[in-house]
Amino acid sequence: MLNSSVIRSISAWAGDDPVTSFYLDVDGRRAPRWPDVERRAGQLLRRARRRVHTLEQLEVPSASSAEEDLAQIERWLGRELDRAKVRGVALFSCAAKERFEALMLPVPVRDQVVVDLEPDVAQLCLISSATWHAVAIGVDRERWRVVRFTDDGQEEEVDVVDDRIPHAIDVDIELAGFGHHDEELVREHYRRVAHGLEEELRRSHDVRVVLCGPRESVRELEAYLPVRVRAKVEGDAHIELDAGTAELAGCARTVLDAEDAKRRSARVAELRGRVATGDGAVAGIDACLAALGAGHVDSLLVERTFEMPGGRCASCGLLVSATSGTCPRCGGHVRSVENVVDAAIGDAYLHDVALVAVGDGELGDLGRIGALVAAWARAEGLESSHA
Incomplete structure (x- = not known):
């Protein structure tokens, strides 16, 4: 059963070894034929192998262990699923740490594969936040x-x-x-x-x-x-x-x-209005990552398919839009993150920030992501910004 403790446990796998996060939509209402699901799974696995090759070229330690992750995921997908009850699967593997987690979900997911030094739990966070x-x-x-x-x-x-x-x-x-x-x-x-x-x-x-x-x-x-x-x-x-x-x-x-x-429309309107008046809201990836890193965010609004590369400071954990360089907060080394938007969603969830996922284009004029600042941070005079 998906809950906060499961998500926190998987998130704790982050470290120096590759973790493969694999999401596959198996909803029989949208894909009645299993061969069609297998075809999409094959595309994801090929994409992941290209990512592993890139990590090996970058000389990421134990990058080759991700090949074992993909082999284990492929074996798991060979099993039979009750698609009347299971509409999405989320698989996480870290062969270097001998860890594997398979979640069979009663709701659809977006096909996605990420191979990185931290698990991509963003879709789990959004599902958990929307559960009622x-x-x-x-x-x-x-x-x-x-x-x-x-x-x-x-x-x-x-x-x-x-x-x-x-x-x-x-x-x-x-x-x-x-x-x-x-x-x-x-x-x-x-x-x-x-x-x-x-x-x-x-x-x-x-x-x-x-x-x-x-x-x-x-x-x-x-x-x-x-x-x-x-x-x-x-x-x-x-x-x-x-x-x-x-x-x-x-x-x-x-x-x-x-x-x-x-309610989602009202939150989007509130975000847009508060950004326009400078009243405790930020928009754009850089401003949102900075506000999250400072612990100022009450609610994070993001378009569902928004993704982009970025980085995380290896010392203090701050997320930034740059894929390398020096951390603006502590001066530490920034290492690349395959999808910094998903990393931000995961960090927000783990710090009890409310998550609001909206459709593509709803936040286009705000950089596809925005945040409402907590009341206490507004009282301290945090200015709104739009990057």
Whole structure:
């Protein structure tokens, strides 16, 4: 299971020996034929071998051990995968240290191979940062349902013991009072659903919530939700309660995907506005690397396919856009990094910086990468810049 501890463990492989990072999209929905996947894997392996040859020419110590990495990756890819559950694989190998890690992921990845002195965990970081758990509360005036689901397509319907409105009627109630009695049963039903949602939130504080059902029922339920619970509701989906579990979860997931898109757009707009006014934001690779190195970044925004070579100081670890030379912070030796953008994403994740991946072109006018500066750093007067 992918989590922060797994990413941190792999990141710790960085050192003086080559590490091969290999990502392959095996999503059967996009590539139904396995030979097509094998063809793309072969292209990545050939690209990696050219990189190994370059490292050998640069006389990088133990560069030839990366050939063993590629052989082990090739052997691993010969196994059968359940592509109904696995949509992406991430393989990491460091033969010089006798380390190998294979992660089978329920979400697609971008085909990529990197051979360098540090593992490229950027895609893992972005996947981990975007992971969420949610609950869809389905309700009408008589029934209610609870469906737990995740961003990667998992879903589970929870048994609700008292999922229907009680129909016991007091025989002593006069005929004129039946309507009032029925409405009171409906109100009690909504109170019970509201309590059930509170219990779900106690079970997991960071769960996202979508209300599902006929429009009128959803609106009536909202009136019974405590303020703190209502604040967790991110939207609603109007669907009949007879829908299947997958359909209910799918409608709720669409609501959350739209909400995520709005949040990303808002963050991009905030970045662009704050860079323009000089109010605690930086843009461009050099400014972002400097802010990350100083520990000033609260959120890092980057286009998904942005990549470029750069370097890392062998002494203090500072990332720079230059592939060689002297570190501007400590004067140490800068050694090349195959993809400094991915290295920045990895460093940001390991220092609990929020990551926001956006589409190509969304940050084109800002150098394809930008950062929102932490409030404390803004208070100290860090100026915005655009490189």
